Amino acid sequence: MPEALEAVRRLLDLRHRGRAEDLPALLQDAAPLLGAKSARVLLIDYGQLELWPLRGRGADSGERVPVEGTPAGEAFEHARLITSPEYVWLPLMHGAERLGVLELHTSGAPDPELEVIAALVAELIASRRGYGDAVEHTRRREPMQxxxxxxxxxxxxxxxxxxxxxxxxxxxxxxxxxxxxxxxxxxxxxxxxxxxxxxxxxxxxxxxxxxxxxxxxxxxxxxxxxxxxxxxxxxxxxxxxxxxxxxxxxxxxxxxxxxxxxxxxxxxxxxxxxxxxxxxxxxxxxxxxxxxxxxxxxxxxxxxxxxxxxxxxxxxxxxxxxxxxxxxxxxxxxxxxxxxxxxxxxxxxxxxxxxxxxxxxxxxxxxxxxxxxxxxxxxxx
Known part of the structure; x- marks a missing residue:
């Protein structure tokens, strides 16, 4: 519990100074506090077909994750937590709006406070997105007219x-x-x-x-x-x-x-x-x-x-x-x-x-x- 609170404190610091593109590195640093080896944000693209890692400092430049037929996609589709032996996927919800998924590579039993962390991450994305273009760069998979x-x-x-x-x-x-x-x-x-x-x-x-x-x-x-x-x-x-x-x-x-x-x-x-x-x-x-x-x-x-x-x-x-x-x-x-x-x-x-x-x-x-x-x-x- 104290470690989870420390993760919350670090994330909250982004509210006062920081951009959405700073979130990947911050999450990666906070992952051990949540009982995870790594953590990343996957945002839904404009076409609502694929989930993509949020661009930014320290971001995983991994490949897209299709919504159809994947655990991350299931978490997005049904807006609920999905687990496997090594991973946890939580929906990122801003109110009722589905932004994407928080993915954690767990090193043991996941922290019970993860849903609070996911809610906070969603709020940070929504509030910080206007201060840079990282969210738009991530969600756009082709040029927008x-x-x-x-x-x-x-x-x-x-x-x-x-x-x-x-x-x-x-x-x-x-x-x-x-x-x-x-x-x-x-x-x-x-x-x-x-x-x-x-x-x-x-x-x-x-x-x-x-x-x-x-x-x-x-x-x-x-x-x-x-x-x-x-x-x-x-x-x-x-x-x-x-x-x-x-x-x-x-x-x-x-x-x-x-x-x-x-x-x-x-x-x-x-x-x-x-x-x-x-x-x-x-x-x-x-x-x-x-x-x-x-x-x-x-x-x-x-x-x-x-x-x-x-x-x-x-x-x-x-x-x-x-x-x-x-x-x-x-x-x-x-x-x-x-x-x-x-x-x-x-x-x-x-x-x-x-x-x-x-x-x-x-x-x-x-x-x-x-x-x-x-x-x-x-x-x-």
Missing amino acids: LAAEIIWNQLPPLTFAVDGTVVSAVLEPCYDVGGDAFDYAANGDILHVGLFDTVGHGIGASALTTLTLNTYRNARRSGLSLADTYRSIDKWIRAQYPGSFVTAILAELNTVTGRYDRISAGHPAELVLRDGRCLPALPTPNALPLGLGSMLRRPPTIISEQLTPGDTLVFYTDGITEARDRSGALFGLDRLTGFVLDELGSGVTPPEVMRRLIHTIVSYEQGELRDDATAAMIRWQ
Whole structure:
């Protein structure tokens, strides 16, 4: 126990002076205090396919570790401790966000305080990542296009959980996305969620998406209603990008009562999943795409639904359902629904369902997506 506390003290010292790239050497020095011969951080890449050693001073320049079929990958997939006779793998969780895995080569029985150490390492990565580029250098396995750089810098963490409610999202192609985005915020009892699909691609689309995301946040933080949030975003898109538009779902979920309100601005209806089945689709669209709202005089319609505990909502852009295989067959809504129901029925967590879904879409299109593909899931308990 005293040795574990000394390891914590050394790691905490990084909070006040240090960068993420300093963590590998610090961990290696602290490993004997944790009953380990060595310790290293493995971060998930942007494609969520492989785990890579964190770059930095004293870092192991070892090879990638696939998520599929490895103990480290199992620890990441299921967010739980995995052991072998010589190694321990612990998930690195920043809140509900999966950052990667802490791997320790043990020299005996592992210290029971390792989960505390893993939590601290995750916090250090999250807090220190902005002071250098070691985390980005580690996670990027190919050059990121500027449009994607802009979008990723706008997004919240992929997964968030509060009081039994989980929201998780994915987007692909992760190195070249430009027109799709999502956002969420939990304020009091209300979870705000927005999913956006911008017309076009590249820098132009990412600029329009940036305006849309920040106008959405400004409206939300100004206390505007759902209808007025729609009007505000619509007004700014029309003023700054006349002729352009963004399809979107703007939603609010009361995490205490389960009341769900949303506006579909020219966007496909979300899936509403309950007790292993998909409920009839909610009416959609009930407003014109953002940027075209002035073409109708009536205000946007708000659709409401009362959720029951355990319900799941799945949002998606058309890049998901309109993915095509080699023969030209669409992935389609039925295949999407069946996939999510099967995964949830097997006890797979929302972030892992989203990770597996996006890789299923990429495989369906033989690794070359024709359009941005984004999906988000809310599970209300």
